[in-house]
Amino acid sequence: MSKHFEDARYYLGRAAEHAKAGVKEELEPVEARVKELVGVGEEEEPESSRLDRLQTDLKRIEERAEGEAREAVASARARVKEYRGHDAAEE
Incomplete structure (x- = not known):
């Protein structure tokens, strides 16, 4: 495989990791709000x-x-x- 393709594959993987981390970070407040509205708390023990x-x-x-x-x-x-x-x- 050409060095250019190897480099492109590497950088696409890194970009995907960064995009995933960014989406997770952006959705954390939404997740917390939904859990609050639903009444799911981390202190509760699961059944x-x-x-x-x-x-x-x-x-x-x-x-x-x-x-x-x-x-x-x-x-x-x-x-x-x-x-x-x-x-x-x-x-």
């Missing part, structure tokens, strides 16, 4: 999404399953200990 609710539910279920597993292991250990105690008493 939790379905994914967030599912993750919370899964975490709760995981914790419950972990607790139940610990109880089952403790119960099994107690039964094994009791069984071994009876074996020792019978010998």
Whole structure:
């Protein structure tokens, strides 16, 4: 590609970046006004999404399953200990 085309492509890209930044800067007051009229503030927390609710539910279920597993292991250990105690008493 000719050096002239490479230069032109570079400067067109820069011009597009500057145009984008200028439009954004010009529209910031309009955006703020619309948000004010609509009542959308940055301090408001967005409503939790379905994914967030599912993750919370899964975490709760995981914790419950972990607790139940610990109880089952403790119960099994107690039964094994009791069984071994009876074996020792019978010998």
